[in-house]
Amino acid sequence: MKKQLPVLVILITGLLILTACNKGSNKDDPGKLNLYFTHLADGSTLEFDTLKYLNAAGNPYLVSEIQYFISDVTVYRDDGTAFLLDSGEDIHYVDTDLPDTWNYALPDDIEPGTYDSISFTFGINEEKNKSQLFVNPPESNMFWPELLNGGYHYMKLNGKWKSAGDTIRPFNFHMGIGQVYDTLTGVITDFVQNYFRVSLPASGFTIEPGKTVSFEVRMDVQQWFENPHVYDLNYWGGKMMQNQAALQTAKENGHNVFSVQKLLLE
Amino acid sequence: MSNDKRQKPVHPLLPPLAGGFILLAGLMLLFTTCQKHGPVDNVPAPTPYRIEIPYGFPTKLNIPVDNPMTVEGIELGRYLFYDGRLSGRTHPDSLMTCASCHRQERSFEAGVDHPDFPGGFPHGITGKPTHHVMLPMINLVWNQNGYGWSGFLYPDNPSEYFRNIEDFVRLAVEAPDEISGDTTRTRDLIQSIPGYPELFKKAFGSDKVTFRNIEKAIAQFVRTLISANSKFDKYMRGEVQLNQSELNGYVLFTTEEGADCFHCHGGFGNPLFTTHLFYNNGKDTVFTDPMDRFQVTGDPADHGAYKVTTLRNIELQGPYMHDGRFATLEEVIDLYSHNLKQSPYVSPLMHHVNDGGIQLTAGEKQDLLSFIKTLRDDDFLTNPAFAKPQSFPDEK
Incomplete structure (x- = not known):
């Protein structure tokens, strides 16, 4: 440390000069929004591959990984004006195995002022959810089969549960575009867009000129199985991609899965 | 002030950083002058080689920065x-x-x-x-x-x-x-x-x-x-149609209610036909291999997990699995259809494991095999650019 002192002094002096020359933020300088995704169960950080959770249906379960898209983040002024933040990365991939994906620094400029709330799309909307949108992994590994209308999974939540008879069974809680099947022929006659908007409760914030506001966005895994519908894995089984009733149930539960906590960071 | 001579200015009028810079520049000059094996004179720079990205393939390449393709x-x-x-x-x-x-x-x-x-x-x-x-x-x-x-x-x-x-x-x-x-x-x-x-x-x-x-x-x-010119690649590009058995197999391959191969082995949205990830695919109950994925990650969930192989040209690439236990693709399909084993380490993606597998009929197995064989790329197998050279450098 002693040897570094003269260099340190020069660096600090330089920084002071630079800071002194900075005229400071203009009152019209835009700010930024940053979202950091975390995953919880029972109010604590989710522990993976441990059969320690009990869902609302009474199914003991574990989670191995969660991979999902959120898109079209929108912020709302107190006068109801909406600002869609889609000038840059409008679709963000989160993967519990890949720390680089946990932070979503929105590149959009946000006018200084007070905002009431934040919302986003869980999954990808119909207009954007097209095959070959992502050619690089890990996003490309989320592709949804062409036969099921193509595009991408909204989410893969993979785990295991203890079913009746204490048998451990895998489940793939995979959300995406649903299908309508002809009951006689089994042929697909239509598709169902299952993406939905999530309005984050208590997500008001103030953007100060040139500043970034950061939120921790928390996914409570228990909520996928709980509210408003109790999702019983013994009833629905371990798969859902070709079961619109299961997808619809998951979709309706998804509105209460996320919450936010403002982070005291710049 | 430190007594360390390296912190002293080389000239009393120069600040420490400037002195250090001059010293560094001088050393670099000396090094360059004395170097016997630097860049050789009159050697043209090698010709950069650019990989053409096939349709639907990733654009990100794994090429180390210190070894550009030429x-x-x-x-x-x-x-x-x-x-x-x-x-x-x-x-x-x-x-x-x-x-x-x-x-x-x-x-x-x-x-x-x-x-x-x-x-x-x-x-x-x-x-x-x-x-x-x-x-x-x-x-x-x-x-x-x-x-x-x-x-x-x-x-x-x-x-x-x-x-x-x-x-x-x-x-x-x-x-x-x-x-x-x-x-x-x-x-x-x-x-x-x-x-x-x-x-x-x-x-x-x-x-x-x-x-x-x-x-x-x-x-x-x-x-x-x-490899990017199999029958399936041509189908992706709209150049050929698959026959009925191949199409049936494609449906099985890419549906969760079918054989559900695609989550690990790709498809239209992932033409590599592998995620390059590592899974325990339910073929064993005891795991003692000292060279499985667990040995790399230390994560107990990775016991018995191995790389998902690409299915391109897979019909030519037996024997199958990390230990080569299966000589034919038919045996592999039988594993996933009837012979899976439950263990604490089997991947959740093997959601049929409790039934022993996906329970394909004989006809479905044939259809699945037909589809998998559309991934054979004869151009790759015969491409002269990949073949043994006609002669070695000392034979010319």
Whole structure:
């Protein structure tokens, strides 16, 4: 440390000069929004591959990984004006195995002022959810089969549960575009867009000129199985991609899965 | 003020940083002037080689920054890939190189019909068998998740000697169950063969052969081994139609209620036909292999987990699984259909495991096989750019 002192002094002096020359933020300088995704169960950080959770249906379960898209983040002024933040990365991939994906620094400029709330799309909307949108992994590994209308999974939540008879069974809680099947022929006659908007409760914030506001966005895994519908894995089984009733149930539960906590960071 | 002389200005009027800069510049100048083996004069820079991205393929390539692809590097790598003197030996019975096991006509695996390795189980020059059977050597330039069945070679490995295809070359040359050679002997032998030093000069700017440059050249060649013209690729591009059995198989392959292969093995949205991730696929209940994924990650969930292999040209790449337990694709399909085993480590993606498998009928198995065979790429198997050169540098 002693040897570094003269260099340190020069660096600090330089920084002071630079800071002194900075005229400071203009009152019209835009700010930024940053979202950091975390995953919880029972109010604590989710522990993976441990059969320690009990869902609302009474199914003991574990989670191995969660991979999902959120898109079209929108912020709302107190006068109801909406600002869609889609000038840059409008679709963000989160993967519990890949720390680089946990932070979503929105590149959009946000006018200084007070905002009431934040919302986003869980999954990808119909207009954007097209095959070959992502050619690089890990996003490309989320592709949804062409036969099921193509595009991408909204989410893969993979785990295991203890079913009746204490048998451990895998489940793939995979959300995406649903299908309508002809009951006689089994042929697909239509598709169902299952993406939905999530309005984050208590997500008001103030953007100060040139500043970034950061939120921790928390996914409570228990909520996928709980509210408003109790999702019983013994009833629905371990798969859902070709079961619109299961997808619809998951979709309706998804509105209460996320919450936010403002982070005291710049 | 420190007593350390390195902190003292070289001139009383200069601040410490400026003094340091001048000293550094001076040393650099001295180093450059005295260097005997710097960039060689009058050697044209090698010609950059650009990989054309096939339709639907990833645009991100796994090419180390210190080994950019060049036409000259690839040409040299092709010679070395096929030259048995890569072993560092010259006796005809002791020659061994990459191509001794990696045969183009078997999609750069040994294949079950290999004349020297019955059943497709390779062994080294000493007769010692390899710990695992071979992995497909196809489209590796798009692998971002580690090489080898356990993924033990990965780009951000703290050990710089276990990161990429380049390191596989060294490991293959040294391993007793492979070439069983010595990198110094290999380097010296290649240096002594007329024609090679000139090729190194063209590729790397110096006719002094180094083993690192041998690794780099072979890795460059391997990165050109791209398969993207199978019947399924043509179907993706709208050039051909699949027959009914193939289409039935495609439906099975890409549906959760069908065979559900696509989550690990790709499809239209992932034409690599692998995620390059690692899973325990439910073929065992006891896991004692010291070279599974667990040995890399230390994560108990990775016991018995191995690299998902690409299915491109898979019909030519038996035997199957890390230990080569299945000689035919029919046996593999039977595993996933009826013979899966439950264990605490089986991947959740194996959601049929409690039923023993996906319970395909005989007709469905045939359809699935028909589809998988659409991934055969004969252009890849016969591409002259991947083949053994007509002659080696000293034979010209």
